[in-house]
Amino acid sequence: MSSSIVSSHQGLTGPPPPAARDWAALPSDILLDVFLRLGPREVMLGAEQACKPWLRVAVEEPMLWRRVGLDEKDYSDKRRWRRSIYDVEEDMRLASVDRSKGQCEAFDGSCNDYDLLDLMRRAPYLKSLSIEHYYDEESHSIKYLVKPLKKLTLLEDLQIRFTYGSLQDENKLRSVCKA
Template sequence: MPSRRLSGLRRRRRARRQRRAARDWAEGLPADVLLAILHRLDHIDVLTAADRVCRSWRRASREEPSLWRWITMRGHEGIARRINRGGLACEAMRRSAGQCEAFCGEYAGNDGFLVYLSEQSPCLRSLRLISCNDVTDMGFTEAVKALPLLEELGLAM
């Protein structure tokens, strides 16, 4: 009796391993192909969903700063109430590891974020803020002073 039960357990474990191996199809993809796929996604999608696809997508989306060199966080009105755009913008800046050159954010900024942006992205060249109503004149002035390489600035309300 115990031998039957043990063989059934082994079959279930083997089947589970095979299913897991079949799901992780992206594990064998070269890094440049994987990054090309992730570059085609919206940054909000990468932040909220790419971590859940497989181990290699999670690793690439978290540990590859080149993916976060030009950050655009616009749109997504349908899920705007359910996500913290400011928090996502801070996470994107953290993942850029100081290599972010351009940031465009809609409803994603306040004074605290601008200070964080100026600290985390010293090589920022372009900044576009759209409908960031929580940004004050003083916070904006401090952030712009701390970004010496800033060449392009866009504000839209």
């Protein structure tokens, strides 16, 4: 009897393996939803490099780039930290602003007076601006900051961390924010 049990088990096969999935063929709206959940950093450092259709969605969909530099930073992973070096992150932020095609609504990053003027030109609809380290390379004052800020008529939230401090600059900035 044991030989009949063995022979009956020898003819059994497991379920067929699942069919291979073509992840490149996912519809754009589904990719967009996934990319929005990932955040800009993960899209630029990984997802957009997977295949041409994913790159196309990542580069051509302005909705992905409305909020630049706002995803959480996790420096506990040293490999991730190495990829997050200042220059790389700033380049990614500026590329993200370009990809927004003028629709960027929020920016969080470091900049100087020249970068700020460029940002205003490429992202005129900013509602939120958070500058981690603002520095004026020539005069160490905010004189070059006031004029561009006045042009951002939709701005609702402004945070600036200066690399220097001056009470005169602080008062000037407060007067701009009240206007």
